[in-house]
Amino acid sequence: MATVVFVHAHPDDEALLTAGTMRGLKEKGHRVVVVMATNGEAGLSEISNYTDLGNIRKRELEKSARILGVSETYFLNFRDSGLDGKAQATTSTLCQATVEEIAEQISAILKIENAQLVVGYDSQGGYGHPDHIQIHKAVIAAAKLANTQVVANATVDRQTIAKLLDYIRLIIKIGPLKDLASLADGFTPRADITHTIDISQWTGFKRASMRAHGSQRVGGTTIRTLQVFSNLPSKIFNRAFHFEWFEVVTNNGANPLDDLPVK
Ligand SMILES: [Zn+2]
Numbered sequence: 001m002a003t004v005v006f007v008h009a010h011p012d013d014e015a016l017l018t019a020g021t022m023r024g025l026k027e028k029g030h031r032v033v034v035v036m037a038t039n040g041e042a043g044l045s046e047i048s049n050y051t052d053l054g055n056i057r058k059r060e061l062e063k064s065a066r067i068l069g070v071s072e073t074y075f076l077n078f079r080d081s082g083l084d085g086k087a088q089a090t091t092s093t094l095c096q097a098t099v100e101e102i103a104e105q106i107s108a109i110l111k112i113e114n115a116q117l118v119v120g121y122d123s124q125g126g127y128g129h130p131d132h133i134q135i136h137k138a139v140i141a142a143a144k145l146a147n148t149q150v151v152a153n154a155t156v157d158r159q160t161i162a163k164l165l166d167y168i169r170l171i172i173k174i175g176p177l178k179d180l181a182s183l184a185d186g187f188t189p190r191a192d193i194t195h196t197i198d199i200s201q202w203t204g205f206k207r208a209s210m211r212a213h214g215s216q217r218v219g220g221t222t223i224r225t226l227q228v229f230s231n232l233p234s235k236i237f238n239r240a241f242h243f244e245w246f247e248v249v250t251n252n253g254a255n256p257l258d259d260l261p262v263k
Contacts (some may be wrong), residue, residue, distance in 0.1 A: 002116035010040035011061035015209040020199025025067035043081035064212035085130035103141035110146035122155040140162040149253030
């Protein structure tokens with residue numbers, strides 16, 4: 001049994017990127033820990049008050065973590081920088097903080113938890129969110145400080161996502177999802193992916209985790225990604241979301257991801 005620490009930027013990122021893998025690791029006997037860097041206060045929502053939204057999204061994350069069997073959740077309480085990196089905030093946003101400062105906090109947790117594997121984001125920050133790029137850099141630096149044996153980027157296979165979005169659009173007959181428009185150029189080319197985890201046994205948990213983030217399923221004027229995804233009919237959801245992708249970037253010991261079924 002090993003401890004795996006997933007570092008995420010905003011509540012709901014764990015649902016979209018790593019929920020099935022988290023549940024799978026737990027069921028294989030590993031201890032799963034989440035570090036949440038911000039409370040997602042800049043997320044689109046019907047709730048416009050920054051602090052209120054942050055508190056609601058924290059609770060949503062806790063609910064999602066319970067569904068996924070997470071043993072411990074740490075909040076770093078940086079402010080969400082917003083998609084353009086310019087969200088108004090009275091305290092330091094994740095992008096205003098230095099990589100060193102964030103890395104130190106993460107490395108302290110990696111040491112306390114004696115983490116075998118730490119999971120961050122790919123170098124593009126997925127679809128290019130400045131907070132995700134910041135987490136990518138901070139996790140790499142934190143793993144060095146804590147001497148964590150295995151480091152992986154949670155990502156998406158770039159080729160798959162374009163197909164997936166076409167498929168979903170076809171099924172539910174909607175136009176382009178505004179917040180996903182740039183996905184095809186982001187994330188990671190297939191050749192760099194080391195682990196395509198088959199999460200078919202855990203897709204129900206992934207959907208429940210998405211649904212835990214109620215504040216992100218309504219609000220704003222555009223169709224929300226999470227709303228669309230989590231309401232897909234089961235058969236389609238299971239087909240669309242039966243993989244999660246990782247790129248192992250440091251590999252100096254046993255990798256808990258190797259215990260999970262792969263494509
Ligand atoms: Zn995010």
